[in-house]
Amino acid sequence: DVKVTQSSRYLVKRTGEKVFLECVQDMDHENMFWYRQDPGLGLRLIYFSYDVKMKEKGDIPEGYSVSREKKERFSLILESASTNQTSMYLCASKDPTEAFFGQGTRLTVV
Amino acid sequence: AQSVTQLDSHVSVSEGTPVLLRCNYSSSYSPSLFWYVQHPNKGLQLLLKYTSAATLVKGINGFEAEFKKSETSFHLTKPSAHMSDAAEYFCVVSPYNQGGKLIFGQGTELSVKP
Numbered sequence: 719d720v721k722v723t724q725s726s727r728y729l730v731k732r733t734g735e736k737v738f739l740e741c742v743q744d745m746d747h748e749n750m751f752w753y754r755q756d757p758g759l760g761l762r763l764i765y766f767s768y769d770v771k772m773k774e775k776g777d778i779p780e781g782y783s784v785s786r787e788k789k790e791r792f793s794l795i796l797e798s799a800s801t802n803q804t805s806m807y808l809c810a811s812k813d814p815t816e817a818f819f820g821q822g823t824r825l826t827v828v
Numbered sequence: 829a830q831s832v833t834q835l836d837s838h839v840s841v842s843e844g845t846p847v848l849l850r851c852n853y854s855s856s857y858s859p860s861l862f863w864y865v866q867h868p869n870k871g872l873q874l875l876l877k878y879t880s881a882a883t884l885v886k887g888i889n890g891f892e893a894e895f896k897k898s899e900t901s902f903h904l905t906k907p908s909a910h911m912s913d914a915a916e917y918f919c920v921v922s923p924y925n926q927g928g929k930l931i932f933g934q935g936t937e938l939s940v941k942p
Contacts, residue, residue, distance in 0.1 A: 749928040758837065760918060761932040768928065776929075808872070812928045815860070815879055817920075819872040 721745070722811050724820035731827050737796040739823050741809030749812040750792040752776075752784065754805040755822070761808060767792055799827045830855045830923040834933035842941045847891075847906040849936045851919030854900060860922040861902045862930075863893055867915045875917070878902065889913070914940045 725740035743750065749768050753761040753776075763776030765784040773784050781803060785793040792811075796803055804827045809820040835850035853861065863875040876887025883895045893904045902919060919933040 751930065753932070758934060760834075760934040763929065763931070766929060774929075810930070812930070814928075815877060816874055817862075817930055819864075821871045 722809055722818050722820040724807075724809050724823050726823050727821060729823055729825045731796075731799050731825065733800060733827055735796075735799045735827075737799050737825070737827075739794040739796075739807055739809075739825070741792045741794070741811075741820055742790055743792075743811035743818070744790065745811055745813065745818070746789065747811040747813055748789070750786065751810040751812065751817070752782075752792065752794045753808045753810065754778070755808055756805055764794065796825075799825075801827050803827050830859070830921055830926075830931055832919050832921045832931055832933040834917075834919050834936050836936050837934065838937045838939070840939040840941065841909045843911055844908050847904070847909045847913065847938065849904040849917050849919075849938065851902045851904065851933060852900055853902060853919070853921045855921055855923050857924035858897070859924055861893075861895060862920040862922070863887065863891070863902075863904050864918045864920060865915050866918065866935075872918070875904070909938075909940045911940050911942065914938055 722743045751766040752764045755761045767773045767786040783795045807823045810817045833852045861878040864872045876885045878885045878895045886892045891906045916935045921931050
């Protein structure tokens with residue numbers, strides 16, 4: 719069974735902290751994505767990666783960075799968390815025809 | 829630029845009546861198109877996908893969608909709504925030759941009344 723695992727379901731961090739969100743897939747997919755989901759805005763693409771050590775900015779990369787050192791792991795980094803980064807974060811892994819999503823990490827920045 | 833527009837942010841139907849969720853896309857070339865569903869506090873699940881084969885695509889739970897290139901639409905339908913269909917639905921486009929990128933619509937919340 720296909721699996722995309724995000725390390726935390728819920729996270730509370732303080733303003734200014736450096737935050738790491740981890741995502742692991744077990745399907746040997748090349749493409750991985752990070753989205754944030756906010757009510758009324760759908761899912762917005764932050765960054766994606768099409769191979770190890772390769773990354774592309776999505777629509778809203780400001781305030782975020784990513785790391786893909788191994789094929790199965792794609793990390794999202796909030797360099798200095800701010801309250802406007804409070805959101806649901808979703809990781810996805812994709813084969814040529816379908817994307818598979820993790821359960822999401824609900825991040826609250828206080 | 830590629831984009832997806834879901835024409836209704838909220839749709840309410842009675843159980844047993846038809847469902848129509850509307851989606852229009854813009855894309856330079858023939859894209860792949862998807863519908864995903866998200867039930868409350870659950871992950872995203874693929875309902876169906878169009879990848880340049882048959883224009884009428886059948887998905888899970890009785891849903892189907894028709895790709896109409898002339899209208900740049902990919903509307904989702906179901907003949908008879910069930911209470912368990914209440915969820916948020918996302919129309920998604922994957923443009924040709926963009927590294928598998930997925931572009932989401934804003935979502936349509938479907939309510940089903942008894």
